[in-house]
Structure formats: structure tokens, C-alpha cells
Amino acid sequence: MTASDAGPTMVLVLAVAVLVGCGVILLLERSLTRILLGVILLGNGVNLLILLGGRSGGAPVVGTGPVDEMSDPLPQAMVLTAIVITFGLTAFLLAVAYRSWYLTGDDEVPDDLEDRQIIRRAGRNEAGAVDHGGEGPDGDPEQVDPEPARRRLRRGRGDGPR
Numbered sequence: 288m289t290a291s292d293a294g295p296t297m298v299l300v301l302a303v304a305v306l307v308g309c310g311v312i313l314l315l316e317r318s319l320t321r322i323l324l325g326v327i328l329l330g331n332g333v334n335l336l337i338l339l340g341g342r343s344g345g346a347p348v349v350g351t352g353p354v355d356e357m358s359d360p361l362p363q364a365m366v367l368t369a370i371v372i373t374f375g376l377t378a379f380l381l382a383v384a385y386r387s388w389y390l391t392g393d394d395e396v397p398d399d400l401e402d403r404q405i406i407r408r409a410g411r412n413e414a415g416a417v418d419h420g421g422e423g424p425d426g427d428p429e430q431v432d433p434e435p436a437r438r439r440l441r442r443g444r445g446d447g448p449r
Contacts, residue, residue, distance in 0.1 A: 295339040303339065306332030319384035319394040326380060330373035334366045 306328050313325025341362030345352045384394045391397075 299335065299339055303332050303336045306335065317396050319380065319387055319396065323377065323380045323384060326373070326376055330369065330376075334369050334373075337362050337366050337369065 310325045310327075310329030310332055313321045313328065316322060316325070341359035344356045344358040347357045347360040347363075351357075387396075388394045
């Protein structure tokens with residue numbers, strides 16, 4: 288904050304913009320590690336933004352000075368709460384990334400079968416929800432979820448579950 292209490296400096300506003308911008312860009316990646324880093328950066332940027340919204344001044348303790356010169360305690364309490372929430376979300380995403388790496392060997396989020404079908408149908412200009420064959424969901428090969436290729440390769444020749 289500036290000495291005249293006019294508001295946040297341009298450096299702090301740019302720091303918020305860079306943290307939030309980099310966090311959003313990392314959230315749009317497919318790797319869970321980058322998503323985790325994006326959550327951390329976004330959380331820090333939002334925390335800084337909340338702190339910039341409060342009034343600066345002395346410690347908000349009654350009896351240490353005039354009330355008009357104390358900083359606003361509400362943004363500080365909100366940031367402390369946001370830190371705890373961000374830490375919990377970070378721990379959860381770290382556990383999900385580790386589990387994904389442990390099971391598949393990488394932490395990249397794969398495409399769903401439905402995502403691939405939508406991309407194919409969009410390329411062919413087909414309608415998505417119409418069942419043209421009339422065979423129903425059990426007989427339609429597009430509605431059957433095939434076993435992931437990595438699991439078939441781990442089992443050997445793809446001879447089915449053991």
C-alpha cells in the first residue's frame with residue numbers, strides 16, 4: 288500500500304493479475320500436476336486480491352491505537368480461511384494425481400469415450416442424440432464402453448479379465 292493510503296500500488300495489482308492469469312492457464316492443462324500448480328497460484332492471487340481490498344493501517348487490536356488507523360480485520364480472516372481451504376484442495380488434488388500416476392504411469396487426464404464420439408460426430412456433422420439404427424443402447428456399438436487399452440496391454444494378449 289502507498290504511504291498516503293490511496294490504495295494498492297500498480298505492482299501489487301500486476302502481481303495479482305500475473306498470479307491469477309498463470310493459475311487459470313495451468314488449470315486448463317490436462318496434467319494433474321499442472322492443474323495442482325494452477326490451483327495454488329490462483330489461490331495465492333485471490334488471497335492477495337482480498338488483502339488489497341482491505342484498509343491498511345495498524346494492528347486491529349483494541350486499545351493499541353485509534354480505531355480509524357487500524358487495518359480491516361475481515362479480509363485477514365477471509366484470507367486465513369481461504370488458505371486452509373486451498374491447502375485442503377491441494378492435498379486432495381495431490382492424492383488424486385498420485386493415484387493416477389500409480390495406476391496408469393502418468394498423471395494426464397485421458398479423454399472420455401463420449402468426448403471422442405462428440406469430436407467424431409462434429410467432424411461428420413451428425414446429430415448427437417438421435418438413435419438412427421433403432422437397436423437400443425445394448426446393441427449399439429457406440430454406446431458400449433470398451434476396456435481401456437492400457438489395461439488390455441498389461442494383461443498380456445487381451446484375453447479378458449482374470
